[in-house]
Amino acid sequence: MSGMHRDRVKATPLKKQNRIRLLIQLAAAAVLNGYAAGFMKGKIFTGKTKLFCVPVLNCYSCPGALGSCPIGALQAVASGTGRQISFYVLGILMLFGVLLGRFLCGFLCPFGLIQDLLHKIPGRKFKIPSGIDKTGRYLKYVILVLVFLLPAVLVDGFGLGTPFFCKYFCPAGTLEGGVFHVLVNGQLRSLVGGLFWLKAAILAIIIVGAILTERPFCRYFCPLGAFYGLFNRFSLYGIRMDESRCIRCGKCETVCPMDVKITKKINTAECIRCGKCRAVCEKEAISIRFMLKTKQEKEQL
Amino acid sequence: MRMKRKQIAIMILRAAAIVLGILFLVIGILRGEPGEILFKAVKICLECIGIG
Numbered sequence: 001m002s003g004m005h006r007d008r009v010k011a012t013p014l015k016k017q018n019r020i021r022l023l024i025q026l027a028a029a030a031v032l033n034g035y036a037a038g039f040m041k042g043k044i045f046t047g048k049t050k051l052f053c054v055p056v057l058n059c060y061s062c063p064g065a066l067g068s069c070p071i072g073a074l075q076a077v078a079s080g081t082g083r084q085i086s087f088y089v090l091g092i093l094m095l096f097g098v099l100l101g102r103f104l105c106g107f108l109c110p111f112g113l114i115q116d117l118l119h120k121i122p123g124r125k126f127k128i129p130s131g132i133d134k135t136g137r138y139l140k141y142v143i144l145v146l147v148f149l150l151p152a153v154l155v156d157g158f159g160l161g162t163p164f165f166c167k168y169f170c171p172a173g174t175l176e177g178g179v180f181h182v183l184v185n186g187q188l189r190s191l192v193g194g195l196f197w198l199k200a201a202i203l204a205i206i207i208v209g210a211i212l213t214e215r216p217f218c219r220y221f222c223p224l225g226a227f228y229g230l231f232n233r234f235s236l237y238g239i240r241m242d243e244s245r246c247i248r249c250g251k252c253e254t255v256c257p258m259d260v261k262i263t264k265k266i267n268t269a270e271c272i273r274c275g276k277c278r279a280v281c282e283k284e285a286i287s288i289r290f291m292l293k294t295k296q297e298k299e300q301l
Numbered sequence: 302m303r304m305k306r307k308q309i310a311i312m313i314l315r316a317a318a319i320v321l322g323i324l325f326l327v328i329g330i331l332r333g334e335p336g337e338i339l340f341k342a343v344k345i346c347l348e349c350i351g352i353g
Contacts, residue, residue: 044344046343050338051335051336051338052335053338060349069342073341073342083332088325088335089329090322091323094321097318097322098315163349166346174350174351177349178349181350182350192351196350200351234314
């Protein structure tokens, strides 16, 4: 078998995994933003399904959004009078976190999908230097703390706070809601000012970043990713490395979009459960586990 | 032995997270938070889109 042909054969499981994941990501984005009329009418959905928070970053001002954004909802409740924290949203996030961990980032988050698609644009790709990368990853935890703290602590004379993350940073809101509404709604367009351009600049940086490197927003800025990362080590859905099968070839680490040092520690807070490592492992050392059991362990039982 | 302890710790963490998650969810519903969220979510959020 020629080397080139062998490479093609080896690439098949990875391509298959990527295709399945892309289909699930597209389906999730379509379901979460299934209010097609909103895009045509330039309005947002006003039905009761918005009582529920979706478990991913999906702006509730997106014309198609059928549910509420958990980060927006957390801040909306905290910035109102009388409540410092939304137990409702926290409960939803904890339950999804313990069930799936960052699988939600890898398979279901529309903003993750957007970054994945942007990264497919051909051109030179970069790896962030490991020192900056390692330190930068802590930033999302700082942002997570601020998401909880700022709307509740920094309040005006009436006790009302500001949803700081949504207002000054969230590129998902700018892309999914802002750009669309400003384009189709003349009234809103007339209100565009410095704040919009600040957010547009942040979005532009994230877009360029996502073209050049994999998932920069998820790595460094996403408070939801940080939250789910806290559950990744003990979530019911996870992955497992069979040390006895691993030959330390490093292929899994080469394909990992989050640059996880898989051979050292597989269930880190950074793993988005994309399954690429599992697909490239020829020794089948990496497996999916649900609860504490892998498929092989179940078969053995 | 060490592995077993780790597995027990993981199971305790999971159980605690599930119980707390359900508890928080119920408290939030009783406090009327879903209504508050719906009220915010059915209007275009000017802060979210960079206007307000």
